[in-house]
Amino acid sequence: MLRRVLITRRLSALTACLVAVLASVATPAIPAAADDSGRVSLRPEVPAAFRMYSADEGAKAANSDFGVPVAVERSDAGPARNVRVTVDTSGLDGVARVSKGSGGNCTQDGPVFTCVYGDVQNGDGESNNPFTLNGVDGVEPGDSGTLTYTVVADNAAPVTGTTRMTVGGPSLHAPAHDESVQAVAPGTSRKTTPRFANHSRFTAEKGVALHISADDGLLLTSRPDNCYFDTSATSAWCEFSTEAAPHTAYRTSAPVRYTAAAGKLLGTLSYTWSSEPERPAELTVRGTEPPLTLTRTADRGLTGDTGYVKATTTVQVDYQPVTATVRGRVGRTVTVQLGVRDNGPGRPLSAETLGRFEVVPPEGTTVTSIPYTFEDDGGDWACTRPKKHGGAFVCEIGYDGFSEVRHEGGTTVIGFKIRIDRRVPGAKGTIRTSNPFDRTPGNDKAVIPLAASPALLTQLAHDSTAIWTAVSAAGIAVLVTLAIVLRRRRDSAAADANS
DSSP states (O other): OHHHHHHHHHHHHHHHHHHHHHHHHHSOOOOOOOOOTTOBOEEEOOOSEEEEEEGGGGGGOEEOOOOOOEEEOOOSSOOEEEEEEEEEOGGGTTTOEEEEOSOTTEEEETTEEEEEEEEEOTTOEEOOOOEEEEOOTTOOTTOEEEEEEEEEETTEEEEEEEEEEEEEOOOOBBOSSOEEEEEEOTTSOEEEOOEEEEOSSSOOTTOEEEEEEEETTEEEOOOBTTEEEOTTSSEEEEEEOOOOOTTEEEEESSOEEEEEOTTOSEEEEEEEEESSOOOOTTOOEEOOBOOOOEEEEOOOSOOBSSEEEEEEESOOEEEEEEOOOEEEETTOEEEEEEEEEEEEESOOSSGGGSOEEEEEOOTTEEEEEBOEEETTEEESBSSBOOSSTTOOEEEETTSGGGTTTOOTTSEEEEEEEEEEOSOOTTOEEEEEEEOTTOOOGGGSEEEEEEEEEOOOHHHHHHHHHHHHHHHHHHHHHHHHHHHHHHHHHHHHHHHHHHO
16 A cells, blocks of 8 residues: 555656646747836937028038937936937938037947937936038038938837928028117117028029027017017017028018016117028017018128127216225325226126226325135235336226125125325325226216324434444444554554564
8 A cells, every 4th residue: 555655656746847847838938027117218309390401502611500409208217327329321322411410429330320318317308409401502401311210228119200301492691790889778779671682593492481589688678460579578589471482682661669578777689580491490470560571782791600789878887986084193004995886777797897996096006916715726916007106006896806795786886905104195096997888987987095193203213223233233344444444554564564
């Protein structure tokens, strides 16, 4: 009985093993469920169409603006690891030449460019401009090619896409010289008439577009209904159906109106023309006035890329000197706070327009330093020293030396270390302020009085002691010299007598 049980058990074990082997051969292995917690999704933000250059530019064209932005869709996963982008430009043969771009982490292998983006944080993105597009001669507007790109990462599915790359219509040229406008009062209307010329052999078959930008406090007030605006009235896009003919110049049928915002000192209106009308998505407010049209005009000075109107307003920045008396005893060095008070109402836009003040110290004094602090460091001279005695110290308050004490719309002063050398009755220095927008010259200058007291007796005694010490030393030197001379004469007389 025992032997029979053992045999039965062995047969059962062999049977179980055989069934397991047969099952593994007959049925494919089912892997364990994959853990997708570390997977992320990549989203290339590459345009579906891209205008490479204008047909009339030909081989002179160069465009490095094509980028390949890659975003990582926000999720609970970690970053996208080891993101790479490959761009195949072989489809541009005949319409563009491609050379390596400015991306330092991109490499080129013939028409294929590979960029290493590295790890990209979840919900973030990276971008690179892998190549420069160079034009070729003989192309026509509308000629095109296709490039293909692929984005991969170690923990993301690859994404592939294409972009249609086209050759654009003719270049349209704006005035080469800026238009200058003075004394624009805030709230009052001014106007300019945009112009352009088509110097190419191509017709602008799609019509043309005008893009206007108002900056630094200018505001657009025209509202033609073939124009779209942003909500702040600082940008406009106008479309014209006119097919601009070759070698022809045009202007708008009516001027474009603008004004200056309150409190602004300067403003710039700029505009460009395009033969590839495509309204920016952010310009959504359509005008309600009669539409602008185009009319032919003389082709004079139309060789620039962008037209500019540079406006100066009637707003001023009134500067007034901050002065003080140089007060102390002869021989002493005192600190005198000198500078400017900004009475507004306007505010300068840059360091170059913040202005200056100039200081001529009173007679009988010497400026020994104008110390300043800048980024935990500094120096002895915040202002430029005069080249000759009696000249002015020039203090540019937009410079680094005034960064710690500058108060736009307030008082800016800095300490002048001034030594009082001697008493000069009635001596007065001067301080004068200036900036490009100060139109109230009557309060730009002030005096710096000198109030010098005699030196203290202890100081005089100290000085007298020094003088007597010097005199005594000189007298002793003379006596010693006389003694030596007399001794030499005695020795010489004695020698003569002995001989």
